[in-house]
Amino acid sequence: LIKTVYYYDVLDSTNNKARELPENSLVIAEEQIMGKGRLGRKWFSKKGGLYFSIALKPEMNLEDIPKLTLTSGVAVARALEEYQARLKWPNDVLINGKKVCGILSEIVGEIENFKVIVGIGINVENAVPDYATNLKNLNSEVNRAEILKDVIEQFTKYYKMLLSREWNKIRFEWLELSDTIGKFVEVKAGNRTYRGKAIDMDYDGGLIVETEEGTEKVFSGDCFYI
Ligand code: BTN
Numbered sequence: 001l002i003k004t005v006y007y008y009d010v011l012d013s014t015n016n017k018a019r020e021l022p023e024n025s026l027v028i029a030e031e032q033i034m035g036k037g038r039l040g041r042k043w044f045s046k047k048g049g050l051y052f053s054i055a056l057k058p059e060m061n062l063e064d065i066p067k068l069t070l071t072s073g074v075a076v077a078r079a080l081e082e083y084q085a086r087l088k089w090p091n092d093v094l095i096n097g098k099k100v101c102g103i104l105s106e107i108v109g110e111i112e113n114f115k116v117i118v119g120i121g122i123n124v125e126n127a128v129p130d131y132a133t134n135l136k137n138l139n140s141e142v143n144r145a146e147i148l149k150d151v152i153e154q155f156t157k158y159y160k161m162l163l164s165r166e167w168n169k170i171r172f173e174w175l176e177l178s179d180t181i182g183k184f185v186e187v188k189a190g191n192r193t194y195r196g197k198a199i200d201m202d203y204d205g206g207l208i209v210e211t212e213e214g215t216e217k218v219f220s221g222d223c224f225y226i
Contacts, residue, residue: 001156002026014053015119019108023057048126050144053119066205069105071162071170072118075154076101077177083138086179089207089223094179098133189221
């Protein structure tokens with residue numbers, strides 16, 4: 001899958017760099033000055049973490065791109081299987097209930113001819129706040145090159161599955177790895193807030209929440225456990 005690897009000491013954001021590059025490029029930086037998180041947040045990107053982005057041109061409909069992000073989460077969780085990594089909807093990877101990885105997908109270009117940048121940040125031996133964790137806490141022998149290799153290997157496998165119309169298989173793996181299903185959640189999506197029990201991740205990638213008003217489906221947003 002990966003044709004060219006671009007490696008930098010410092011970048012503003014690997015996602016921004018990947019926008020300028022051809023499909024199937026992998027961009028890695030030791031450090032990011034303006035690491036981007038979801039929903040306009042900043043992603044702290046000090047040395048010691050893994051920060052990388054993959055530029056892709058998937059033969060998929062635009063509305064199916066959330067599935068690609070969910071698929072990337074499955075790939076990371078599989079690569080971090082020895083740590084019992086779990087998935088929090090939509091695409092955080094948790095270990096022992098704490099965030100170890102975030103994924104930010106961005107669509108660039110025109111609707112008929114778009115590229116997707118999948119950006120992945122993994123806390124490896126960088127310092128992290130209390131609500132997060134890093135791999136070094138769990139394994140002192142952690143090796144960033146090896147983790148990157150494992151993630152790319154898993155990503156390649158699952159990306160190919162997705163393109164071969166095996167989304168439902170991936171979806172079941174997501175459900176198996178899910179930390180969210182069965183929990184009570186509050187999801188803020190646009191100006192609406194949904195509160196209730198997360199009962200499923202639907203075929204279209206939406207989270208199904210059983211609220212007091214009835215069953216609702218949420219497509220993106222900020223998800224908290226309550
Ligand atoms: C999130 O959980 O909010 C998503 C975080 C995504 C961070 C990664 S680090 C590599 C890539 N470059 C960025 O600027 N962001 C992503």
